[in-house]
Amino acid sequence: MPFNPHTAEDVREMLAAIGAADIESLFDEIPSGLRSGTLASVPQALSEMEIGRLMSERAATDAPRLNFVGAGAYEHHIPAAVWAIVTRGEFYSAYTPYQAEASQGTLQLIYEFQSMMTSLTGMAASNASLYDGATALAEACLMAVRANRKSQSRRILIPVAANPRYRQVVNVICGNQKVVTELVPYDPATGQTTVAGLDQYAGEDITALVIQQPNFFGTLEAVDALTDKAHAAGMLVIAVVNPTSLAILKPPGEWGERGADIVCGEGQPLGVPLSSGGPYFGFMTTRMDYVRQMPGRIVGRTIDLEGKPGYSLTLQAREQHIRRSKATSNICTNQGLLVTAATIYLSLLGPRGLAQVAGTCMQRTAELVEALTAIPGVDLLFDGPRYNEAVLRLDRPVQGVLEVLAGQGVIGGYDLSRFYPSLGNALLVCATETRSKADIDNYSRAMANVLKSAASA
């Protein structure tokens, strides 16, 4: 059954009206080299029963394992109530409403989300979310170019110790708008981005500095000194933060003398399951001075003619349906359903609950580091302060060790050799509140066996 509304007769009449012989002829002007032709690599259709069996088989290979990978996405406990509420029909949509005023409940939820994000980050205004953490940073870089009107250079400094995949996404999204990213080094002893690393750009026109807290190594950066130095040099400061960590770390709005200018990050830790990599959501907050440069939808609270509170989309003149090509962003999608989950998650935990989660993550990671570094052949690479991740150096290539561990049901961490070959056999490990003392013991026993079983490389 064809899934289009036109009968063969409709199609014939329309083609006759424009004098075309057949539908294929409408595409004649596309050079044949650019046509996809037949889709030979797409297999034959399967029946519902067949596809059900195939998917069950594949799902079984994704059986639960003991996971010690962070690197941008974090396995947290999600109270059962979160997704039970999110999947109610009233909430079950991925989008912000198109008929905004007709959906007061959805708007109120987004407003509550924005309020929570401004509170967590210590900023004045939040948008209704973005696509994910990496694209949120790219949007923040473009926003900084618009907001820093004293700077003409479109040069953005990004620490080497920031998430390397985020840097790739920034380059892909912003590169064609002539935004250039340049690197700030880290101290090989601590894993911290060096404040002195900004000196090489002294006296130059730089639009913004990105500070990721904690950085990709899990190390806590000297955010106050970096912020003040960047501001003194006329740069804006873009903070990339793990939202859970903000329950115990200083909010970016209080970094240095003036605070960060734009805050963004990956919202996944707030009630969104790992789900093999997505969908997740990005968040962004800023100071009031820059709110008109912020991308994405913004929900505001107002009162109606009868004095009752109401919610509406606001500051829409930034957006593409009004500003067209000059909109603050033309990636306006937001992840409404995931924002719903995050809002319910944060409501259930409250400030104290979130601080407990963050504190436990920090504690578990410290225990994991202690257990693993007690094993001959495992050393701690950086001695800077940490949140929920740490870099270890093994006495042999990481990939082989991870494969053996995976065979024993342990996902042992993230191999850093691809992005940081100079670190040698470096392994990024993470323990959240979901890893028990017994889990950590299991991992360290498995690691000890692997490193004992074969001679070191």
Place this chain on the structure above:
Amino acid sequence: MSNVPADLRYLKSHEWARLENDGTVTVGISDHAQQALGDLVFVEVPEEGAGVTAGEACAVVESVKAASDVYSPLSGEVVASNSELGGQPELINQDPYGAGWIMRIRPTDKAQFSAMLDAAAYEAALAAETH
């Protein structure tokens, strides 16, 4: 009917310009433009010291209905911009040719001023637009 002072020059895109005694040129948007936009809620003025180019967007006026670019009638350097508009965008609605000025330019080519529409020509353009 909108007010079109005889001593100013205009663009078809509804900017006005006034040649000051010191050779600088003050720029704003016309009474017709502010009426068409409705109540302004935000004005983004250019940075002092910024360079502007004739015919290119140099400021943004945002009303409850729309956001529109303001085009610079002349090329030159912005020597002053109206910071009052940050807190009181309604000055443009109340007094488009006075307190609602947007920026003052030191032009690089004064001939660009003479090339602008005079009041009669702008009124004719407005009349053509409405019919």
